[in-house]
Amino acid sequence: xxxxxxxxxxxxxxxxxxxxxxxxxxxxxxxxxxxxxxxxxxxxxxxxxxxxxxxxxxxxxxxxxxxxxxxxxxxxxxxxxxxxxxxxxxxxxxxxxxxxxxxxxxxxxxxxxxxxxxxxxxxxxxxxxxxxxxxxxxxxxxxxxxxxxxxxxxxxxxxxxxxxxxxxxxxxxxxxxxxxxxxxxxxxxxxxxxxxxxxxxxxxxxxxxxxxxxxxxxxxxxxxxxxxxxxxxxxxxxxxxxxxxxxxxxxxxxxxxxxxxxxx
Amino acid sequence: xxxxxxxxxxxxxxxxxxxxxxxxxxxxxxxxxxxxxxxxxxxxxxxxxxxxxxxxxxxxxxxxxxxxxxxxxxxxxxxxxxxxxxxxxxxxxxxxxxxxxxxxxxxxxxxxxxxxxxxxxxxxxxxxxxxxxxxxxxxxxxxxxxxxxxxxxxxxxxxxxxxxxxxx
Numbered sequence: 321x322x323x324x325x326x327x328x329x330x331x332x333x334x335x336x337x338x339x340x341x342x343x344x345x346x347x348x349x350x351x352x353x354x355x356x357x358x359x360x361x362x363x364x365x366x367x368x369x370x371x372x373x374x375x376x377x378x379x380x381x382x383x384x385x386x387x388x389x390x391x392x393x394x395x396x397x398x399x400x401x402x403x404x405x406x407x408x409x410x411x412x413x414x415x416x417x418x419x420x421x422x423x424x425x426x427x428x429x430x431x432x433x434x435x436x437x438x439x440x441x442x443x444x445x446x447x448x449x450x451x452x453x454x455x456x457x458x459x460x461x462x463x464x465x466x467x468x469x470x471x472x473x474x475x476x477x478x479x480x481x482x483x484x485x486x487x488x489x490x491x492x493x494x495x496x497x498x499x500x501x502x503x504x505x506x507x508x509x510x511x512x513x514x515x516x517x518x519x520x521x522x523x524x525x526x527x528x529x530x531x532x533x534x535x536x537x538x539x540x541x542x543x544x545x546x547x548x549x550x551x552x553x554x555x556x557x558x559x560x561x562x563x564x565x566x567x568x569x570x571x572x573x574x575x576x577x578x579x580x581x582x583x584x
Numbered sequence: 585x586x587x588x589x590x591x592x593x594x595x596x597x598x599x600x601x602x603x604x605x606x607x608x609x610x611x612x613x614x615x616x617x618x619x620x621x622x623x624x625x626x627x628x629x630x631x632x633x634x635x636x637x638x639x640x641x642x643x644x645x646x647x648x649x650x651x652x653x654x655x656x657x658x659x660x661x662x663x664x665x666x667x668x669x670x671x672x673x674x675x676x677x678x679x680x681x682x683x684x685x686x687x688x689x690x691x692x693x694x695x696x697x698x699x700x701x702x703x704x705x706x707x708x709x710x711x712x713x714x715x716x717x718x719x720x721x722x723x724x725x726x727x728x729x730x731x732x733x734x735x736x737x738x739x740x741x742x743x744x745x746x747x748x749x750x751x752x
């Protein structure tokens with residue numbers, strides 16, 4: 321019977337080890353977030369570093385955001401038209417497209433694309449810096465890598481994601497107009513006027529932007545933490561990159577539910 | 585990379601972002617930078633305004649001339665009082681205009697439709713001294729109103745309508 325006991329103990333050991341690991345990671349993540357927040361004022365002083373990061377995180381994501389925004393808007397318009405035309409309400413197409421983009425799809429899809437396009441790159445960059453001991457090298461030279469490397473990237477993500485979300489929504493509305501008005505023959509005047517009548521600047525556009533800021537914070541925090549906490553080997557960096565995309569996507573979807581319940 | 589190229593790239597990025605925000609705020613939502621210019625307010629009392637919302641359009645002959653600024657309940661007359669803000673450029677509306685709550689489309693949003701009257705309703709005689717028609721001014725009240733169409737009441741009238749006719 322002793323082998324049964326050993327097996328059981330092994331399982332319990334594994335469970336305990338995993339739980340402790342999870343809590344330790346949560347604690348290290350929170351500590352890193354605290355350090356990042358305290359490093360933000362100094363990072364803003366070095367605005368050139370932030371500028372460079374906005375370039376690599378935001379500007380280089382522009383193409384994928386614009387293209388997917390346009391296509392998401394077009395598909396929304398197609399699908400919405402099929403449902404709305406049964407009720408003779410195809411004039412509400414503009415409202416439907418604009419509200420779903422500005423409130424939900426804009427920030428959420430942007431954050432998901434951001435996790436894949438920019439978050440994974442951030443993790444791999446930081447992870448490789450750690451694996452090649454560049455971060456330790458900085459510490460040797462009395463340069464705090466959190467202030468010099470991580471904080472500018474954090475601020476850049478915080479700034480870039482809401483801007484990208486706004487671009488996504490605006491391009492999506494144009495894509496919806498292209499399909500709805502251009503191809504399906506919805507009246508352009510009522511498309512825009514019904515949209516303007518029901519989309520409110522503060523309730524919809526600003527709340528969408530707040531979502532963008534929150535998602536930018538979560539996405540860059542997770543990406544930076546996974547990179548900073550990666551096992552400094554090539555397989556460690558690769559699994560950290562995978563975790564970044566998975567965890568960011570889950571966190572964004574979960575947070576979106578909470579934010580929507582609070583806002584609307 | 586050259587810092588200048590990066591700065592130009594970020595500049596383009598932020599400019600596109602601002603343009604997107606501008607499109608969203610001006611073209612998609614109903615935010616207007618100018619406060620629609622000068623306007624005047626009139627009130628109208630309705631028996632029932634069900635479905636009319638603040639900021640709903642006020643239109644004459646289908647043209648938007650203003651919006652509903654405020655809706656409240658008068659506890660003395662048990663009527664709903666709607667305050668309509670009408671743009672100053674449409675100050676030639678006769679004082680005996682009718683206000684009705686209409687629906688855009690079968691299930692669309694409610695709006696206030698003004699039907700212009702003659703302007704000779706209250707004392708002013710067409711042949712008399714006050715031969716000028718009276719116009720709506722700030723603070724005047726539209727008395728000739730028709731209420732919101734309530735679909736349930738219409739259906740009820742349709743179902744029980746025959747019984748009423750037989751009784752008359």
